[in-house]
Amino acid sequence: MAYNARETIALHEGRSTNARRKYPLDDEEERYLVLNLAASQGLLVVLGFAGALVLTGFASGDWPQAVFGFGWIRSVVDAMTANLPYTAIAGLALACLFLAVAIAHAVYDFTELLIERRKMSHEPDYFHGSVPNRIILDAIEKEQHRDQDDR
Known part of the structure; x- marks a missing residue:
């Protein structure tokens, strides 16, 4: 996603409220984050089901009923309704x-x-020297002059 200097200035001044425009992600990076989230949530759901199945098998002693008879669903419902x-x-x-x-975590970030x-x-070498800083400042200055010429 390419920005011109005017959009870049607006972003840095905090005028944009669109999160995708404020924090642009590459399509591949966005896909990776979504897949990572889906995989971690899916893993937690599967672990929850496995835990309920194992605990039901231990509590009842009837492992075939716990595994194949879906007795673990009844135990989860009973546990939630017994002591609401x-x-x-x-x-x-x-x-x-x-x-x-x-x-x-948000405060840390x-x-x-x-x-x-x-x-x-505050650090002049943050962008690896003065050349990248000069390029950024020149682009902003050119955009400002174009804006003044348009008026």
């Missing part, structure tokens, strides 16, 4: 834990972003 308040409290606590971890932004603006 405890199940709801446990689910809420787990959701709060996941939310806290997500917030902590935001802190890293601020540190990198500060390095970009």
Whole structure:
């Protein structure tokens, strides 16, 4: 996705609210991230099913019924309905834990972003010398002059 200097300036000034325009990803990278997310969630679902199956087999002692008779579904439903308040409290606590971890991760990422932004603006060798900086500044300046000529 190519940007002209005007769009680049708008992005850096925070005027764009579109996440795809703010944080552009290559198509291959986007596909990889989606596949990674789907694979990790799928793995967790499969592990949950396997865990329910094994626990049902241990609890009942009837492994063929647990495996082939889908007895594990009944045990999951029974566990959720027998102590509904405890199940709801446990689910809420787990959701709060996941939310806290997500917030902590977001704060960490935001802190890293601020540190990198500060390095970009204060360290002259961040972009490997003055030549890339000069190229970027020249492109922005040319775009500004074109904008003034259009008026």
